[in-house]
Amino acid sequence: MxxxxxxxxxxxxxxxxxxxxxxxxxxxxxxxxxxxxxxxxxxxxxxxxxxxxxxxxxxxxxxxxxxxxxxxxxxxxxxxxxxxxxxxDYKKFSPLLLDALGEDYGRLPPVNEKIILEHTSANPNGPLHIGHIRNAIIGDSLKRVLLKAGFEVETQYYVNDMGRQIAMVVWGLINFGFDLSKYSENDKKDHQIGKLYFKVNEALKENPDLKEEIDNLIRRYENGGEDDLNLAFERAVENCLEGMEITLNQLNVHHDTFVWEGKFVRDGSVSQVVEKLKESGYTRENEVLYLDLEEFGLEKELVLARSDGTSLYSTRDLAYHQEKSEESDRVVDVLGSDHKLAIDQIKIAMNLLDGKTPEVIFYEFITLPEGSMSTRRGVFISVDDLMEEATNRALVEIEKRRSDLDEKEIHRIARQIGIGAIRYYIARLSPEKHIVFKWDEALSFERGCASIQYAHARSCKLLEKSGKFKDKTLRLDISEIEAGWDMDEVELELIRTLSRFPKRVHESASALRVHNLAQYAQDLASAFNKFYKALPVIDSPHENARLMLVDRSRITLSNCLDLLGISAPESM
Incomplete structure (x- = not known):
């Protein structure tokens, strides 16, 4: 409207x-x-x-x-x-808005464009930590927004199965007798692989000569002729991905496709990319083959192959971007700000390859108050630990407030609030802003996501109490809104805020940003809470109109939270 x-x-x-x-x-x-x-x-x-x-x-x-x-x-x-x-003129506009506002409110007309959105793509050498979740949460929320805005969207996770880090894990599996099959289901395999990766790094510090053994594993795997070695790489990656995917699903993050980078070497795509770049006339050779980018304003050349002829991440990434370019109308990547030079190089190369250049959302990193995180050094908070801590803190708060709920229901709501707190804490800031992760801020129940979820729960409780809310459908007709409904300022503000939701979806999709929707959710919750506290609803002279306003607030709060990947509890 x-x-x-x-x-x-x-x-x-x-x-x-x-x-x-x-x-x-x-x-x-x-x-x-x-x-x-x-x-x-x-x-x-x-x-x-x-x-x-x-x-x-x-x-x-x-x-x-x-x-x-x-x-x-x-x-x-x-x-x-x-x-x-x-x-x-709100006397005319309000009934029209409330009548038109249905369960799918905010959905925009279809756009005839397919977007391939790559996000997360963390190396499978250990569990996801809080340094990874900004990528995952931005990417997953953006997918939800783009779908709501009418686009066709496919999310992809680019699996690094050929890098040095994975070769280190495989070397550790071979040399340390590490058997993943002996661990129980409670011992997530991504955590076990993370411990192994840390152990291999310690071994490399003591004996740097081991690097040559690991490099040899990379060469042998890329050649692809040894079934046992190929299987070792695949099992290492699959076991880690299995654990990482469990974590992502619990965080309400889901990918449509997992694309392994090794396939671009195996199917000849990397070789085709290199040959086409040679034909461009911008490649040079000086011990290694590289793309000279000086003419394009970049002093840093793009190396296309190692001196031993094996491919690099950059060439495999070009082959991957070429495939995405051919299979979509737009290519969108979510990447850390340390990838800016690499993306400048990729964009030049993609132009030479007559492909689509990626649209990139760069984000700054999350650090702990004591400094940066590193899987190699073993300094990080895993996302599993983060979610458990968030849930436990939510549990304490709910037990203080709701002695009437059984244990199962308390744990269910605590999970919704804890995961919501994490996702909202990340989504609320522009990706260009650096985040220092602080527990008390992220999991505060006086402000932030819990207050938004509580506004939704309040609306559900009020509708249930009215007796006119059956099967999530308000049994009212627009004609029941009295002509004499003389709206209070808090009602007007709530109407104004509700009306802006589709525009916020459009703005978010156009800008490829989700923080404005997080702010909108807070604004809507605030407007609803002011209305709730200021005016009676049930048994008021304008009960029908106000119940409809409560119901439409419920719908919009739920839809907005869903775009952020956050549950909307009906009770808190």
Whole structure:
């Protein structure tokens, strides 16, 4: 509905411009004023026309207001300085919004574009730690948003099975007699592989000559002729991925496809990429084959093969991007900020390969108060430990508040709140901002995600108490909203906030960012809680209208939380 009032305002401006015989821009943008006293929508069109018309913005605004007819859903259009401000008629707009707002609210029309979105792609050499979850949470939330915005989306996890780290794990399995089959189901194999990887790093510190043995394993695996060795690599990776996938699923993160980088060597894709780059005329050879990027403004060349002829991660990554380019309309990657140079190189190479260049969301890293994390050094908090701690802290809070619930229900709700706290803590900040992970901030129940989930639970409880909420459907008709419903300011603010949800989805999908939706969820919860505390609902003169407002708040809170991968509890 918010898009409808925007369209009405834009059309009214276009008609006024045509009446005045002023030029009509191809796009007229509307803004949201900082407070309701300045209107619900505002246009700066007078500024953009001033130079062309050789008139002051104030003069243009005055002329436009005289020519403009107030659209049906607005009660007035006024000037605030040179701005043209539109004020919505909420007596007309509110019933229309509440009637149109269904369970799928926020879904936008289909877009005929397929996006391949790669995210997480952590090396399978140990459990996921909190340094990985920013990638996973941004990527998974973005997939949800893009699907809601009408795109076809496939999420992929790029599995590094040919790198040195995996060769180190395989070397450890061979030389330390490490048998993964002896561990029980409770001993997650990704954690066991992480311990082995740490042990191999310690062995390398004591004896650097072991590096040659590990390099030899890489060469042999890439050649692909030894079944036993191939099986050792595959089992090491599969066992680690199995544990990592369990963790991701518990965090509400799901991938559509796992793509192993080794396949691009085996099927000849890497060789084809290298040959095509040679044909471009930009490759050079000086002990190693490399792509000279100086002409493109990069001093750092892109090495395409090792001196022994084996491939590098960069060439396998190019082959992977070429495949994504051929199978989609857009390629989106979620990567740490330390990949910026590599992506600049990839983009140049992809242009030479006539492929699509990736759109990249770079994020800054999460650190602990005591410093950075490292799987190699064994300094990290695993995501499994993080989720367990979050759940336990939520458990304590629920037990304080809800003595009426049985143990199973308490644990279920605690899990929803704990996972929600983690995901919201990550999603709420722009990816460009560095995060120092602090337990007390992430798991605070006075603010953040728990307060949003509580607003949803409150709405469910109120609807249940009304007796008019059966099978999650409010048994009301729009005609039951009284013509005399004289809305309070807190009701108006809640209506305004509800109306903006589809626009926030569109903005998030367009910008490939999810932090604005996290902020929207907080704003909506705040608007609902103000309404809940300020006005009676059941047995009030406007019970039907207010119950409908509660129900539509429930729907929108639930849908927004779902885009962030967070459960919406019906009881807390």
């Amino acid at each position: 918010y898009s409808e009032i925007e369209k009405e305002a834009v059309n009214a401006l276009k008609m006024a411009l045509e009446k005045l015989r002023y030029p009509v821009p191809s796009e007229i943008k509307m803004e949201e004023p900082p407070n309701p006293q300045m209107g619900d929508l505002a246009s700066t069109i007078s500024f953009s026309l001033a130079k062309e018309l050789k008139k002051s913005p104030m003069e243009i605004t005055s002329s436009l207001l005289q020519a403009l007819e107030v659209p049906d859903l607005f009660k007035s259009v006024e000037s605030k300085g040179p701005y043209i401000n539109f004020f919505v």
